[in-house]
Amino acid sequence: xxxxxxxxxxxxxxxxxxxLSFIVLVGGCPAPGxxxxxxxxxxxxxxxxxTPSALEFxxxxxxxxxxxxxxxxxxxxxxxxxKESCGFADCDPCGEDGLxxxxxxxxxxxxxxxxxxxxxxxxxxxxxxxxxxxLTLSVAVDTSILLKGMVKEVGSGTPGTxxxxxxxxxxxxxxxxxxxxxxxxxxxxxxxxxMSVESNELTISxxxxxxxxxxxxxxxxxxxxxxxxxxKPHIVxxxxxxxxx
Numbered sequence: 725x726x727x728x729x730x731x732x733x734x735x736x737x738x739x740x741x742x743x744l745s746f747i748v749l750v751g752g753c754p755a756p757g758x759x760x761x762x763x764x765x766x767x768x769x770x771x772x773x774x775t776p777s778a779l780e781f782x783x784x785x786x787x788x789x790x791x792x793x794x795x796x797x798x799x800x801x802x803x804x805x806x807k808e809s810c811g812f813a814d815c816d817p818c819g820e821d822g823l824x825x826x827x828x829x830x831x832x833x834x835x836x837x838x839x840x841x842x843x844x845x846x847x848x849x850x851x852x853x854x855x856x857x858x859l860t861l862s863v864a865v866d867t868s869i870l871l872k873g874m875v876k877e878v879g880s881g882t883p884g885t886x887x888x889x890x891x892x893x894x895x896x897x898x899x900x901x902x903x904x905x906x907x908x909x910x911x912x913x914x915x916x917x918x919m920s921v922e923s924n925e926l927t928i929s930x931x932x933x934x935x936x937x938x939x940x941x942x943x944x945x946x947x948x949x950x951x952x953x954x955x956k957p958h959i960v961x962x963x964x965x966x967x968x969x
Contacts, residue, residue, distance in 0.1 A: 770854030771796030802852035810846025886915025
């Protein structure tokens with residue numbers, strides 16, 4: 725059984741790319757009583773246990789497994805409580821009847837990166853007849869931008885000729901407190917270059933023996949949205965170099 729969970733995002737201050745998870749226990753996880761009903765000690769009581777109690781999804785991971793176990797003495801019935809769930813996660817299954825004492829079942833938790841809140845953290849509340857738990861989720865987000873383009877020659881008899889081996893360097897301010905981040909790359913045989921940057925306000929310089937360019941910026945470039953051919957947000961900037969003396 726698989727169903728979409730209702731939306732619930734946690735408010736928080738801005739955090740780094742990888743967000744830290746935290747655990748919240750609600751009503752007992754496991755429940756008190758050692759497998760016995762506190763109101764009726766003669767009645768066996770199931771006890772819910774969830775492992776792990778927090779999931780951290782890195783940039784390349786969308787699915788993880790958790791274990792739901794009955795560590796009590798009665799038969800456990802558990803389900804995901806939608807009103808306390810987040811809108812960027814699915815589970816499979818989302819509930820189960822008849823988990824006997826000592827039995828364990830596995831649940832696949834999946835995140836939908838298209839619907840992540842900001843910051844991308846949330847929770848799934850698991851209820852049962854043997855207590856309840858909150859499974860917290862945090863998702864690492866790749867916030868980089870792809871800077872790409874072509875290095876080509878102008879001012880000669882063959883304008884637009886690709887220039888291979890040109891060293892393209894991008895600089896921007898990043899971190900807290902802000903510091904200058906420098907990232908270089910080299911154009912390929914077709915004059916193409918690409919690199920990941922974390923800002924669209926960039927200073928770009930290019931060096932190639934026998935050519936002049938200098939430095940441009942800082943300039944705030946327009947970020948093109950993702951599309952099927954360019955899955956990452958990207959900046960396209962073609963560089964024109966003039967043959968030097």
